Amino acid sequence: EVQLVESGGGLVQPGGSLRLSCAASGFTFSSHWMHWVRQAPGKGLVWVSRSNSDGSRTNYADSVKGRFTISRDNAKNTLYLQMNSLRVEDTAVYYCTRTYSKSSEFDYWGQGTLVTVSS
Amino acid sequence: QSVLTQPPSVSGAPGQRVTISCIGSSSNIGAGYDVHWYQQLPGTAPKLLIYDNNNRPSGVPDRFSGSKSGTSASLAITGLQAEDEADYYCQSYDTSLSGRGVFGTGTKVTVL
Numbered sequence: 001e002v003q004l005v006e007s008g009g010g011l012v013q014p015g016g017s018l019r020l021s022c023a024a025s026g027f028t029f030s031s032h033w034m035h036w037v038r039q040a041p042g043k044g045l046v047w048v049s050r051s052n053s054d055g056s057r058t059n060y061a062d063s064v065k066g067r068f069t070i071s072r073d074n075a076k077n078t079l080y081l082q083m084n085s086l087r088v089e090d091t092a093v094y095y096c097t098r099t100y101s102k103s104s105e106f107d108y109w110g111q112g113t114l115v116t117v118s119s
Numbered sequence: 120q121s122v123l124t125q126p127p128s129v130s131g132a133p134g135q136r137v138t139i140s141c142i143g144s145s146s147n148i149g150a151g152y153d154v155h156w157y158q159q160l161p162g163t164a165p166k167l168l169i170y171d172n173n174n175r176p177s178g179v180p181d182r183f184s185g186s187k188s189g190t191s192a193s194l195a196i197t198g199l200q201a202e203d204e205a206d207y208y209c210q211s212y213d214t215s216l217s218g219r220g221v222f223g224t225g226t227k228v229t230v231l
Binding site for chain 2: 014033037039044045046047050059061095103104105106107109110111112
């Protein structure tokens with residue numbers, strides 16, 4: 001059974017940092033592109049970042065470029081999102097999700113982890 | 120901002136048919152990218168509902184169907200049921216954003 005389990009969310013002050021993790025199981029993690037998608041309270045889904053299967057290629061939404069870094073450890077079947085210089089508008093539930101290729105469907109999602117940026 | 124536009128809400132009585140539109144442009148849906156649809160029940164993570172425009176993953180009832188034409192796509196729900204009350208999002212990719220993922224604005228389906 002495919003499972004994606006996010007962790008690392010919490011309350012952080014503006015300008016602070018947080019690292020999210022996504023533990024994957026039930027599939028060959030190193031064969032899939034992995035993505036982060038976020039959803040602000042009461043709002044819609046927004047794509048944040050993606051990593052190719054070996055971590056050599058990454059992309060970011062303009063709103064987080066230069067502040068967030070996606071990475072992965074295929075030996076540990078884990079995806080990460082390092083978030084620096086956090087802003088109030090980064091407050092959201094962050095979901096980890098996978099695709100088979102660079103631009104295919106998000107077929108499995110984690111349960112999400114809530115990040116709250118507030119003073 | 121979302122580059123795929125959906126109606127904020129649609130509603131229907133049990134058993135009726137409702138459709139949700141997803142309006143894109145020549146840089147996303149019109150560029151040949153497939154459209155995927157997700158259902159998000161209250162308080163839960165999104166779930167893949169339709170992939171590659173008109174395909175249903177295993178376990179998704181055939182009451183759900185998708186289509187794509189030109190720069191737009193649509194999701195149809197026939198025989199609407201109470202359990203279909205949820206938020207629905209279309210999704211594709213966009214060449215003007217270096218092929219990054221884009222979601223629709225989302226549609227709340229209410230069963231009357």
